[in-house]
Amino acid sequence: MKAFSARAGLLLGLAFRNMLRNPRRSILTLSAISVGVWSCTSLAALARGVGAEMARDAIYNLTGHIQIHAPDYVEDPSIEHRFKWPNQKINRLLKEIDTAGIAVRVRVPAVVASERETRSVTLVGIDPAQEQGLSFIGDKISAGDLFSAAGKSGIVIGRALLDELETKQGKRVVLLSQNTKNEIADRGFRITAVFDAELESTEKSYVFVSREAAQTMLGMQGEVSEIAVTLKDKDKLHEYVTRLKQALPEFEVHSWRELEPLVTALNSIQNGFLFLWYLIVIVTVAFGLVNTLFMAIYERTYEIGLTQAIGFSPLMVLFEVVFESFYLLISGAIIGNILALLTNLWLKDGVDVSAFARGTEMIGVSSMIYPDQRISDLVAVNILVLIIGIAGSVYPAWRASRLTPVEAMGRRE
Template sequence: MISKIAWRNVWRNKLRSIVVITSVVLGIWAGLFILSFSNGMMVQRINTVINNALSHIQIHNPDFLSDNNIIYSIPSVNEITDKLDDDENIKAYTERIILNGMVSSSAGGYGVKITGIIPEHEQHVTTLHRQLIDGKYLEGVKRNPILIGEKLANKLKVKLRSKIVLTFQNDEGEIIAGAYRVAGIYKTVSSKYDEMNVFVKSDDIEDLLGEGDYIHEIAILANDFEMVPEVREQLKRQNPEMLVRSWHELSPELGFTNEMMDQMMYIFISIIMLALAFGIINTMLMAVLERKRELGMLMSVGMNKLRVFTMIVLETIYLSFVGGPLGILLGYLTIRYFNHRGIDLSVVGEGMKSLGYDVIVYPLLDNNFYFNIAVMVIITAILSSIYPARKALKLNPAEAVRAL
């Protein structure tokens, strides 16, 4: 009976109820969309860094990272890779030679990071082979093929099959130079990355370096992203003398940003819920004051305070229960639409690329977040109803009946 009365009371002033419901819908929709946009950018950034070069986990000689000296290679590489082959949690891995050097052409020279790779292994760990805009993946050139970024190619003023020279030091500190031909030009979402990284075959680099073990990095891709911490701990136990780090440790600023984003999402939605609560409280207080005489009459004829309290609470909850699901549904449909279509930010494309972000953003929210929002709407509605309901209980029936 009380629930029916509360539902009818909600629609006695249709305009006011519609305004409140609309504000709830728009608030939740806007909040979800903004959060999905920010989260989508963050997820894309993490995936870009992982897929371009970082991978999920990397193994190094502990001394290599301190000064990047070529002599600090990974000993017993075959023993490590044999264990990786037997690990069902490992999807793929690749061995890399890492050198700091210079690339030069007739237009000038620039400092770069030279990465020697095994193409057959690398293409299972990174997506570099899919990001070629010209040429082939270290193919199509008879000797010493090289991959360079589009921005670096423009600075060097070279094109496909152009000759460039790599200069670097060997393990004895001697300067070595090798001539390479551009086999492919790649373009990632990060222009800085494109400018600073070149890729060659490990065999070609080893021919210049001479005899020795020169594998400085093993990049590993796990089968399940959520399993990365567990896989890392397992690899650390298997290789106690090596430095085993996850993407979170390899790029701490990225890990921090990811954690901060998780916290900001709930802070932001809490602010929206707070604004929603004030709107509901204001509306219900107006409704209580307008119906002061009616409430006084109800209490005079025997309606107890618990029923009056319940009626006001139900009215508030009904308003939120109508607006909340509609806002969540509208937000879900909007996010799903743009998740497939993407949002083109080409207007500020250069700035985004310099920061490592893609110009096409795909909004994304975890499905659990929608459930959390629904729970927060329910809690907000219940808490918002308490003050107006208590205000109604404080009415004096005799004075309320005489009120205009």
């Protein structure tokens, strides 16, 4: 055992000096490895940033982490699928989990008409105090009495919708929607505030009134459409959703991942694509590494023969080469990781892609992308580079170990 560790020490030392013998070549190989590691991790951070932004926007866009509805609401979000509120059982269950916020809403399709134009929208009846910190609208309209300022008939609409309706703050619009008796209910509201959202589609999709006003208009007294919940600890999402699903079979409980399939799909595609890309880049890096090792062995043929003549076993020669490759890989990976961290630091204020604003709008993200460097990506890239790099270097190492001392020494010019 002692002998083995002594040998390993000797080989590690030899390999390290070997790497330094042709600094120019080693630096070039190192650069290729670093660029590979750096580009993989940095690009992953950017791609994850897009995904994280999408998730954040989706959660903040009235979704929350968990939603509770009457059965069939998600498939068909209409007034038919409503439930009685307050509900003691739900209240008790929500008290047992670590919620950051709970918002109870009326949420039904409706049509809004100004003097000039008509648009279809989603009518959301909210309690502004509950929405604070939970959804974008809570933070947009901080004054809780916006609705009651106009005698409980205030409405808050998005800037883009205001333009489309050709109306102004302070003017009246009419909301039309189906009531609980399957008749069309209509009621006039005064625009008490206008909200700006990151996505134009959000501004066009939602109009907000107070929950009481919505309930009165639709004949939903004592009834609501949905409960949105945000959690303090996002990692408990799965646990809590499962618990709520079991405890509330007479309701529909969904996590935001189920409600936003696009975000979830993007995430899984990213996982697949990024992994494939790591493989491609690292295999390309490995070609260069293998080539460098062959050159190094070729130069040292005489020397290898000599070491074998004085008692190095073929296995020792093999390890000598593999160790050299290991040094190159480790140093390349370290530099690559440092570069990636620097890149993330440099881009921490976000990458502005507003030149493609309409495009980002289409996939549902705002125009700033913040790198999101995940430990799992760093680990994956570093492990892959080591595994594929070492695996590739076994080939030249094996060739080196098969040299016979006499032949190898005879090759000296």
